[in-house]
Amino acid sequence: MAGVLIVDGESFAIPDEDDWELGELAEFGRLREQWGEMGATIALVWIVKHRADPTFTVEQAQRIKVGQVDEQPGVEDDDADPLGIVGSRGSVSNGSSSESSSGASVTLEGSGVP
16 A cells, blocks of 8 residues: 545555556556646546545545645655645645645655656
8 A cells, every 4th residue: 555545534555556457557647747746636536436436536526625635645656645634634745745736746755657
């Protein structure tokens, strides 16, 4: 498991790279190209929510508020913070400093995700 993503208070396991479906990888790439680093977050939200509920759409993931997305702190894993946002509900990190939700960006360094 690459970590735990919390969406609107519900925890979801972020799948290891080897466990991603080809369609998930394609959607991840498309969203990242379209939205930049925030597209990676949209894709991860869609992937984990869609695996739990196949009716959950990318459009629904795009409407999730930044404050509704977080990572579970204290995950025992080399990739414990693949989004760079542990403990930062309401803001995300660009890898060097925190930014407010108005200028948010997310890094995936160390996540194992292309």
